[in-house]
Amino acid sequence: MARPRAEDYDDKRKAILKTSAELFAEHGFDRASMNQIALGCGVSKALLYHYYANKDALLFDIIRDHLDELIAAVEEGATPDMTGEEMLHGYVLALLDAYRDANAEHKIQINEMKRLPAEQQEELKARERRLVQLFAGALSQAVPQLAEPGSTLLKPVTMSLFGMVNWHYLWFREGGVVSRADYARIATRLILDGARSLAG
Numbered sequence: 624m625a626r627p628r629a630e631d632y633d634d635k636r637k638a639i640l641k642t643s644a645e646l647f648a649e650h651g652f653d654r655a656s657m658n659q660i661a662l663g664c665g666v667s668k669a670l671l672y673h674y675y676a677n678k679d680a681l682l683f684d685i686i687r688d689h690l691d692e693l694i695a696a697v698e699e700g701a702t703p704d705m706t707g708e709e710m711l712h713g714y715v716l717a718l719l720d721a722y723r724d725a726n727a728e729h730k731i732q733i734n735e736m737k738r739l740p741a742e743q744q745e746e747l748k749a750r751e752r753r754l755v756q757l758f759a760g761a762l763s764q765a766v767p768q769l770a771e772p773g774s775t776l777l778k779p780v781t782m783s784l785f786g787m788v789n790w791h792y793l794w795f796r797e798g799g800v801v802s803r804a805d806y807a808r809i810a811t812r813l814i815l816d817g818a819r820s821l822a823g
Contacts, residue, residue: 637688639660641727643655644728645727646663648726648731652731657677679738682739683739689731690751696720697714701714707763708765716804718788755782758785762781763777766818769818774822784814791806
């Protein structure tokens with residue numbers, strides 16, 4: 624008979640993933656060891672292996688959980704009755720807020736996903752595509768010309784928005800002169816004004 628999970632199993636798993644993400648981001652996936660992770664979590668290696676058999680399993684769960692949290696946050700960032708522009712702004716703001724305290728996970732998603740087996744990469748890339756679809760849908764509502772037959776603008780414009788938002792962690796500082804809400808407005812206005820100029 625399988626041993627029942629402890630009541631705090633999920634909390635401990637989340638803590639292990641957070642510590643692992645920070646170590647992978649700081650030292651690199653190759654150089655961070657299971658021993659370092661166990662020490663960082665304040666648990667024995669035996670307990671760590673009870674949760675994860677190896678670093679690959681940790682890496683997959685870090686990225687999967689991160690993407691699932693981003694998707695959930697973005698989906699809650701807008702409502703169907705919003706205009707395309709309002710929806711896009713809601714998505715950008717929700718994504719920026721979801722990135723709060725997730726710099727390590729975001730860095731790992733960008734830099735380390737390629738280390739996983741092809742089938743796991745595809746599972747994660749399907750989640751990335753879901754995010755792209757949400758933003759592309761809002762953009763096409765706000766600037767319908769982007770999605771007209773024969774137009775090739777929707778994808779590059781959508782990915783340009785992700786370029787602005789995904790790399791903000793390199794310069795953004797909490798408590799600085801620009802807040803997350805400020806940057807959400809800036810990024811939304813830049814992409815919409817640019818898209819309308821291109822489409823016009």
